[in-house]
Amino acid sequence: MSATSPIQVDPDHRRALAWLRGDLLRHIVTLKMIHVGGRAISCRWCEDTDGWGLLTLFHARVFEYDQQTYADRDWVVLIDGTSAGAKAKLLEELPTGALVVKTYDAVVKESLQRKFHATPVRSFVSFTGAPGSAPAPPTRKIATATALEPAVAAMFAANGYVESELARLFADGARWFGVKDNGRLVSAGMVFRNFETVWEIGGVFTLPDRRRQGLARQVVAAALAHLHQSNLLPRYQVRSDNAASIELASAAGLTEFLHMDHFLVNR
Numbered sequence: 001m002s003a004t005s006p007i008q009v010d011p012d013h014r015r016a017l018a019w020l021r022g023d024l025l026r027h028i029v030t031l032k033m034i035h036v037g038g039r040a041i042s043c044r045w046c047e048d049t050d051g052w053g054l055l056t057l058f059h060a061r062v063f064e065y066d067q068q069t070y071a072d073r074d075w076v077v078l079i080d081g082t083s084a085g086a087k088a089k090l091l092e093e094l095p096t097g098a099l100v101v102k103t104y105d106a107v108v109k110e111s112l113q114r115k116f117h118a119t120p121v122r123s124f125v126s127f128t129g130a131p132g133s134a135p136a137p138p139t140r141k142i143a144t145a146t147a148l149e150p151a152v153a154a155m156f157a158a159n160g161y162v163e164s165e166l167a168r169l170f171a172d173g174a175r176w177f178g179v180k181d182n183g184r185l186v187s188a189g190m191v192f193r194n195f196e197t198v199w200e201i202g203g204v205f206t207l208p209d210r211r212r213q214g215l216a217r218q219v220v221a222a223a224l225a226h227l228h229q230s231n232l233l234p235r236y237q238v239r240s241d242n243a244a245s246i247e248l249a250s251a252a253g254l255t256e257f258l259h260m261d262h263f264l265v266n267r
Helices: 014-023 028-040 064-069 084-091 106-115 150-158 163-171 215-229 243-251
Strands: 042-048 051-059 075-081 098-103 119-128 143-145 175-181 184-195 198-206 233-239 255-266
Touching (some): 014 028, 014 042, 014 075, 028 051, 028 075, 028 184, 028 255, 042 084, 051 084, 075 084, 084 106, 098 106, 106 255, 150 163, 150 175, 150 198, 163 184, 184 215, 198 215, 215 233, 215 243, 233 243
Parallel strands (some): 075 098
Antiparallel strands (some): 042 051, 051 075, 098 255, 119 255, 143 175, 175 184, 184 198
16 A cells, blocks of 8 residues: 555645546536535545545535435545545544445445445435437427426425425526426426536426326436537436336436445444
């Protein structure tokens, strides 16, 4: 293992962002946290001759998802980097308390389970479109707007999005897409900024009595077409145990690029 520099703190995130921007998709989760969380996010880093390591840390109450899912945790931690030695050093600097560690890194996953007896609890898969290729357009008429309608907000709420989160996303340029049948909204989804040119397709929801009719695929097709026309890079994330959403991603022509696991650690 190469000798590493001491752990240092990056209070304004400039060093962290410079490293993470080198591979936007691989680091999109951390980039999004820094973009949204601002000064609530702490970044600690170290370097060696093999590269760099970055530990990103914030209270579990900072983001709505963690508030709802990890209410019993004190901290959320993400670890990125190109150097195994630097990442190992950062792992030794994990804060005390009840943690949830989110990582895509195989070395970090192995260390968490071997050294800290971490418990895997959730896993997410991210998909994106083929660079430069135009997605197939929707074949149905799609309603779309940048202002939320009550029926649209209700669908997103059913998918776990709270009012404050929706307000933040749409203030930052989010747009929704939906299929209506005789004026009734039956399926909807949205696109919103993750970080710079990477935009999320999220909140996809179809009324229970209208599922398995290809409506969600129409919504995703409209979202992909919009992002392609806007020269934006799509990201579509699903739980790894959600077979229907993974099937939808495949049907929409998306390809997997990231597998993120969540571990519970007690220090």
